[in-house]
Amino acid sequence: MTDPSARRPRADAVRNRERVLIAAEALFAELGLHAQTDDIAARAGVGVGTVFRHFPTKRDLVEAVIARRTESLIADARDAAADPSPGQAFRRLFAQAAELLARNRAIAEELAAGMDVPALAPSAKQALFAAMCQLAARAQASGELRADLCPADIVMLVSCVAHSVELAQRIDPGLRRRFLAMVLDGLRPGATTPLPGRRLDLEELGRLAGQRTAP
Amino acid sequence: MTDPSARRPRADAVRNRERVLIAAEALFAELGLHAQTDDIAARAGVGVGTVFRHFPTKRDLVEAVIARRTESLIADARDAAADPSPGQAFRRLFAQAAELLARNRAIAEELAAGMDVPALAPSAKQALFAAMCQLAARAQASGELRADLCPADIVMLVSCVAHSVELAQRIDPGLRRRFLAMVLDGLRPGATTPLPGRRLDLEELGRLAGQRTAP
DNA sequence: TGACAAGCGGAGCCTTCACTCCGTATTCTA
DNA sequence: TAGAATACGGAGTGAAGGCTCCGCTTGTCA
Numbered sequence: 327m328t329d330p331s332a333r334r335p336r337a338d339a340v341r342n343r344e345r346v347l348i349a350a351e352a353l354f355a356e357l358g359l360h361a362q363t364d365d366i367a368a369r370a371g372v373g374v375g376t377v378f379r380h381f382p383t384k385r386d387l388v389e390a391v392i393a394r395r396t397e398s399l400i401a402d403a404r405d406a407a408a409d410p411s412p413g414q415a416f417r418r419l420f421a422q423a424a425e426l427l428a429r430n431r432a433i434a435e436e437l438a439a440g441m442d443v444p445a446l447a448p449s450a451k452q453a454l455f456a457a458m459c460q461l462a463a464r465a466q467a468s469g470e471l472r473a474d475l476c477p478a479d480i481v482m483l484v485s486c487v488a489h490s491v492e493l494a495q496r497i498d499p500g501l502r503r504r505f506l507a508m509v510l511d512g513l514r515p516g517a518t519t520p521l522p523g524r525r526l527d528l529e530e531l532g533r534l535a536g537q538r539t540a541p
Numbered sequence: 542m543t544d545p546s547a548r549r550p551r552a553d554a555v556r557n558r559e560r561v562l563i564a565a566e567a568l569f570a571e572l573g574l575h576a577q578t579d580d581i582a583a584r585a586g587v588g589v590g591t592v593f594r595h596f597p598t599k600r601d602l603v604e605a606v607i608a609r610r611t612e613s614l615i616a617d618a619r620d621a622a623a624d625p626s627p628g629q630a631f632r633r634l635f636a637q638a639a640e641l642l643a644r645n646r647a648i649a650e651e652l653a654a655g656m657d658v659p660a661l662a663p664s665a666k667q668a669l670f671a672a673m674c675q676l677a678a679r680a681q682a683s684g685e686l687r688a689d690l691c692p693a694d695i696v697m698l699v700s701c702v703a704h705s706v707e708l709a710q711r712i713d714p715g716l717r718r719r720f721l722a723m724v725l726d727g728l729r730p731g732a733t734t735p736l737p738g739r740r741l742d743l744e745e746l747g748r749l750a751g752q753r754t755a756p
Numbered sequence: 757t758g759a760c761a762a763g764c765g766g767a768g769c770c771t772t773c774a775c776t777c778c779g780t781a782t783t784c785t786a
Numbered sequence: 787t788a789g790a791a792t793a794c795g796g797a798g799t800g801a802a803g804g805c806t807c808c809g810c811t812t813g814t815c816a
Contacts, residue, residue: 336783336792363774364796373795378775440708475723478713482705482720489704490697493655497749498693500738505697507734508690512727519722523715534712551813554763578804579766588765593805 343380345370350391354432358492359388361432392433393450399426400450403457413470416461417510420487423454424506427491428499437488440481440535452532455481459528472517478526483509558595560585565606569647573707574603576647607648608665614641615665618672628685631676632725635702638669639721642706643714652703655696655750667747670696674743687732693741698724 349370353361363384367374381387402422409415427434436451459480465471487506494502526534564585568576578599582589596602617637624630642649651666674695680686702721709717741749 333784333791338782339793342794362772367796374775375777375795376793379793382775384774438704440712476719478716479719479723482708482716483723485708486701486705486720489653490701493697493700497655497746498741501693501697501741503738504691504694504736505701507736508694508698508727508732509724510727511732511734512723512725514733516731517723517726518729519726521719521722523718526713526716531712548761548814551762553813557764577802582766589805590765590807591763594763597805599804 339380342370342372342376345372346377346380346387347390347394350387351395354388354391355395355430358431358435363387388432388436389449392436395426395430395433396450396454399423400453400457403454403461406461407457407464411470412461412464412468416458416465416471419458419461420484420506420510423484424487424491424502427488428495428502431492431495434488434492434495438485438492440485455484455528458484469515472513472515472521474517474521474525475513476521476525477528478531479521481528481531483513554595557585557587557591561587561592561595561602562605562609565602566610569603569606570610570645573646573650578602603647603651604664607651610641610645610648611665611669614638615668615672618669618676621676622672622679626685627676627679627683631673631680631686634673634676635698635721635725638699639702639706639717642703643710643717646707646710649703649707649710653700653707655700670699670743673699684730687728687730687736689732689736689740690728691736691740692743693746694736696743696746698728 346366350361350366353366353369363377364374366387367377370377377387381390399422403419406412406415406419427437437454455477459477462471462475462477462480466473466475487502487509490505491502494500494505561581565576565581568581568584578592579589581602582592585592592602596605614637618634621627621630621634642652652669670692674692677686677690677692677695681688681690702717702724705720706717709715709720
């Protein structure tokens, strides 16, 4: 697959790409997706042109940053699948995700947007959702999680937790832990109200979200 | 307080103001806060200048629309305070709010933004939050709602429900009912996990939100 | 019914931001 | 080390969208 005629990239290009990523990580974490390309370039000590050569659109840059920052969480999610108590693992993962989100505004905003902005190939977001849903399924099988929860509900939950983190950070970070605890209480198997309506799996969810976002 | 020298407003001005409000209600409901002033003017059959004479900024127009659309919900909330089962009334009010939000994107976005954009005098949003918190307090007193819930949690909940409605509308409206049911399950008094951290009342919440939003 | 305050319309201003273009500089290869 | 290939910088472009300005129109009051 690798073109043998392709020469290795220039050293300055490699260096600059890395600098841009680091600057973007910092600014996206602090300001969210509203961080501006010019500022990222300035922080990286590089011209805007350079940013756009490495990442043709701002969206590409966002994706790259989020993929890097989410890597370890996705790894944790996969490890958790082997945990002897899937229910506890599920709750722990949610808490870890919330912590990550609290330190990275852009990721919180991105996850708050749910399944939207699709067609991004097997993106970090999708990988994370998939891992969480698998973990949830195991927790349901072991009776530690309400059985009527479906994958679409999980995506919704993650999105809402992300939203709550965004909100809490602007007001009082303690609030996000309270919200999380409350939501997790609603997920216990002893839940009193059966969830109404039809179940929706990840595939269909992606399809529905895709339909709406396409121009 | 009324200036006696002020003549009554011209008939065409009154008519146009009403037209603008109706057009804005329709477009905000459909497109959310992104609806554009030019389009609202066009829909009202009026020039942009006219819109801005009646509502000096877009924000003013949004406030006016939301106040109108929220009136009956706030009235319901106040009535609910007299309900013999405050717990049920609380849950019913949440469901009513979610329905309203589903039909009005702008209100959903606005409530999703939580306590932000303050300094809007006794706004519709604040009135609604206040009424809901009062109802919650009664439900707690009657043991139908977990006792460790504080006013800030309610605001957070409303905001997250609004967010979930926004999300669900783009994907599958059924999801918003599932989310609501799940969250309400987490509010029952039998909840297992005590909410961590300190309680926060509406006043302090408003102060904190104000600090962050001020320029 | 005439004078004039109040209101109207909409071209265009101004700011914000993602993104482009091209002359110059740096790195790599032979 | 020369020449080609690649990358760089940043002024400039274009689109979006809130808001202003001012010449014209319309209601109101005496």
